[in-house]
Amino acid sequence: MNVIIIAIPVLVVLAAILLLGNARRRDTGEAVGALSRETVERDRSARAGRADAAVEAPSGRAVEQSVAVERRAASTAVVTRPDTNPVAWVPPDPEIIGVNRRQFLNRSMVGVSSFSLATLGVAMVGFLWPSSSGGFGSKLRVGSFDEINQKISDGGGFAYYPEGRMWVTAYPQAALDKARNTYSAPELAGMEAGFVALYQKCVHLGCRVPQCLTSQWFECPCHGSKYNQVGEKKAGPAPRGLDRFVTEVDGNVLLVNTGVIIQGPPIGVNTTGQEAEGPACITGGGNH
Numbered sequence: 001m002n003v004i005i006i007a008i009p010v011l012v013v014l015a016a017i018l019l020l021g022n023a024r025r026r027d028t029g030e031a032v033g034a035l036s037r038e039t040v041e042r043d044r045s046a047r048a049g050r051a052d053a054a055v056e057a058p059s060g061r062a063v064e065q066s067v068a069v070e071r072r073a074a075s076t077a078v079v080t081r082p083d084t085n086p087v088a089w090v091p092p093d094p095e096i097i098g099v100n101r102r103q104f105l106n107r108s109m110v111g112v113s114s115f116s117l118a119t120l121g122v123a124m125v126g127f128l129w130p131s132s133s134g135g136f137g138s139k140l141r142v143g144s145f146d147e148i149n150q151k152i153s154d155g156g157g158f159a160y161y162p163e164g165r166m167w168v169t170a171y172p173q174a175a176l177d178k179a180r181n182t183y184s185a186p187e188l189a190g191m192e193a194g195f196v197a198l199y200q201k202c203v204h205l206g207c208r209v210p211q212c213l214t215s216q217w218f219e220c221p222c223h224g225s226k227y228n229q230v231g232e233k234k235a236g237p238a239p240r241g242l243d244r245f246v247t248e249v250d251g252n253v254l255l256v257n258t259g260v261i262i263q264g265p266p267i268g269v270n271t272t273g274q275e276a277e278g279p280a281c282i283t284g285g286g287n288h
């Protein structure tokens with residue numbers, strides 16, 4: 001039993017050595033073999049009728065050895081490189097190369113994209129930039145106090161300025177004390193001069209709010225919200241008083257910045273105490 005255990009590994013090792021030796025000889029071209037007897041007899045009978053029959057044919061071993069020698073000589077032959085001096089690299093001239101199609105397409109796409117973005121940017125800046133032409137969004141020179149008072153009088157208590165989308169009405173000087181406790185400085189600047197500048201847009205859902213000459217209030221035709229003459233909420237679904245603009249006084253001239261909107265006063269603010277002075281123009285819109 002012990003002999004078998006020892007013999008098997010020895011046989012495996014010997015077989016491996018034999019296989020490796022054969023492979024090595026094939027690789028180095030040293031492998032030779034012998035022609036079988038039938039092959040030799042066939043070659044001899046085929047050569048018998050030819051003129052070189054008298055010449056002894058080389059054996060198979062001799063042929064294989066000569067081939068192996070030729071192969072070895074070819075593999076060890078040294079190939080000499082032609083004796084040429086290296087040439088210094090010269091970068092190609094871009095003018096000569098020109099622009100290939102891929103470069104042309106890439107540059108075209110970048111150019112078109114850049115142009116589109118630039119156009120969009122200019123349009124957005126132009127849209128957002130405060131207008132300097134005197135329209136809505138800019139600081140308006142409304143007029144002198146006399147001119148404004150005249151316009152208010154001509155309008156039955158209300159002066160409308162379409163370029164500012166605003167109403168200008170008189171603020172009673174007797175109510176200034178209350179106003180100073182309620183409104184901010186930018187609003188008070190106009191009030192001290194006797195005016196309020198109100199945004200025409202209803203704070204409920206945005207309808208344009210017209211004046212009502214009979215009640216001397218503003219009354220929204222959409223859902224019946226009502227505001228007194230200085231834009232304080234009196235009735236309807238509006239969540240606060242009318243929004244208004246920043247005002248400035250320059251000498252006896254009123255300036256209104258329609259680019260800055262100030263939220264209207266909260267529900268309950270009633271600095272002037274003005275009640276409806278006549279029939280309402282819009283029915284409904286009871287207190288909410």
Ligand code: FES
Pocket residue numbers: 202203204205206207220221222223224225236237238
């Ligand atoms: S939009 Fe004016 S009350 Fe609704």
